[in-house]
Amino acid sequence: xxxxxxxxxxxxxxxxxxxxxxxxxxxxxxxxxxxxxxxxxxxxxxxxxxxxxxxxxxxxxxxxxxxxxxxxxxxxxxxxxxxxxxxxxxxxxxxxxxxxxxxxxxxxxxx
Numbered sequence: 724x725x726x727x728x729x730x731x732x733x734x735x736x737x738x739x740x741x742x743x744x745x746x747x748x749x750x751x752x753x754x755x756x757x758x759x760x761x762x763x764x765x766x767x768x769x770x771x772x773x774x775x776x777x778x779x780x781x782x783x784x785x786x787x788x789x790x791x792x793x794x795x796x797x798x799x800x801x802x803x804x805x806x807x808x809x810x811x812x813x814x815x816x817x818x819x820x821x822x823x824x825x826x827x828x829x830x831x832x833x834x
Contacts, residue, residue, distance in 0.1 A: 730766070730832045732825055735818070741780045741807065744787075745818035747825035749832065763815040766832060767808055770817060773827065774805035780818055783807055 729752040735742035751763050770777070783802060805824050809816040819825045 732819075732829055732833065739818075740784060741809075741818045744783060745807065745820050746822060747819040747828075749817040749819065749825075749828060751815040751817070759815070763810070766817060769831065770806050770808075770828075774824065775803055777803035777805070777807045780807045780809040780816075 730749050731752070732747055732749045735745055735748050739745075739748055741748070749766075751759070751766065786802065805820050807818045809818065817828070819828055
């Protein structure tokens with residue numbers, strides 16, 4: 724099965740929940756079909772292979788609020804400082820921490 728979807732990468736701003744921690748966000752077009760969700764999962768798996776496991780963006784925000792610690796330097800439960808993801812009813816996003824991760828992501832996923 725060959726699926727070619729559009730992935731758009733943007734710099735984050737205050738409009739994005741993760742802008743305090745992540746400099747870029749990749750929006751994956753399509754979220755209604757099973758194939759779209761499978762495509763998103765393949766992107767998420769690739770990110771795990773590149774930078775290690777991560778968590779949902781909402782958990783980043785909750786841990787930050789509840790812990791009071793700097794999320795990027797926590798030693799008790801260190802969070803991935805390279806990427807996170809967000810999924811909701813009509814939203815498939817990968818958040819990338821720096822320009823370095825964004826450039827690597829672009830090489831693989833933008834056509």
